[in-house]
Amino acid sequence: MLKDITLGQYFPGNSVIHRMDPRTKLVGLIIYIVALFTATSWLSYGIMLAFLIVMVALSKIPVKALFKGMKPLIFILIFTGLLNLLFNGGETVLVAFWKITITLEGVIRAFFMVARILMLISATFLMTYTTSPIQLTDGLESLLSPLKKIRVPVHELAMMMCIALRFIPTLIEETDKIISAQKARGADFETGSVLKRVKALVPILVPLFISAFRRADELATAMECRCYQGGEGRTKMKLLRYRRRDYFAYLILLMLLSGVIVAASFGL
């Protein structure tokens, strides 16, 4: 069933990582990614991996869940790995037959590339797993608020993102229902040519769009009934506030980044 999609789903919990300010996690993720792309050597990759492992352990997110989310990305990983393995110059030839040459440099390069992507995805998932969509949009709104000065509608963008995230499960459920209802009328989605299968989607998409518009309309009315007028003068019940653990997290992150930069400049 469509319901079983878990990509980037929030895992409720009460670990240090869960309680951290969403802004710290957002900025932290960016710092981590920058550090990841600066890292060049075994040592720096090792540090990055160790950091990630500690973070996952702290968050108490089951490792299984982390790997489960990566399933859809296997193709990209294999593709990147192969590309780097095969099309990389290098001196030390390991295997050579027909037009394929595999060099030691290529193997190392491919390994680093795949490791980098894996760590990048894990870190991103770690953030979405430990931060609820509402916290995430709150954090994003707060981080982007300087842009309000140049008339970027930051609050509206954040609200749109929040609503979109909120309605993903609802729409998935709705799609399931419509598919069942049309199947009960003998609709066939599994056989026939590509064109026929695309046409078979019409009885699903039309009702789905209509219901999405109806829901949007109802939601807008409900929001207006509660006097929603956009971000102007709106106060928050849960104010975002940096605490000691957040400053501590920033400190560690900056140390990580500078450490990796120093290591890179020394060619380590």
Place this chain on the structure above:
Amino acid sequence: MAPILEVRNLSHTYSIGTPFAHKALDNVSFAVERGEFIGVIGHTGSGKSTLMQHLNGLLKPEIGEILLDGVDIWSDKKVTRLSRFRVGLVFQYPEYQLFEETVYKDIAFGPKNMGLKSAEIDRRVREAAKLVGLTEAQLEVSPFDLSGGQKRRVAIAGVIAMEPEVLVLDEPTAGLDPEGREEVLSNIEDYRRSKNATIMMVSHSMNDVARLADRLLVMNDAMLAMDGTPEQVFTRAQELVDMGLDIPEITKLFLQLRKLGLPVEPVFTMEQAIKVLRELKEGNANA
């Protein structure tokens, strides 16, 4: 005569093998005779809708089997597909599945999927539309221009046009006004009479099922708790209340009257009530 539909030891678990596993049906068995009108009652989450979706092969039983005319509907792919047409399923709020440009085309969707000839499709569409009280002119308008009650009837006509031997309806009157409810219920009765069809209707209205159904199935916590005539089921009023269900208003009134000392047996429909009260009155006048 052999039963048209037979459910044997049916169990179903959702999201099996995950932490969200949830048992929706637990060893449910019953048989349905041709031409019966069966009411299915049970509170939300008792497994009614899951049961309904098994009857036409939308869900595959985890354990157990469903026999249509003595043949397991999962015995062969073709049989499964055919069972979708022989057992017509009307979902909750079926008007949300309308999609075509005209009412006519939408009703024709089912018969078209059956691979019928266009003359036969035309006959079925017009017959189904007439049965649910849609006018010829309404066949050519967009279904989205109709009122809520009319949309509901178009959606039901879309299933009726497949001329299923068993018509299964999941709360067909939910969200309709009293007039709309009556119309939909009488459409269902009309279809049953004209085709000698079997009806299974999920409903939260005890008054409706008491009046229409020959037999009631009561679902509770994924299990079939009761199976019997409305008289048999509503006599066990206290058990129903314990399950979070209701009894017909008129039955409540009569139970109250009995408490006050009137020598009456509980009744389930308005007609029965009138008869009993009249007899009582005449009896008192004679005495």
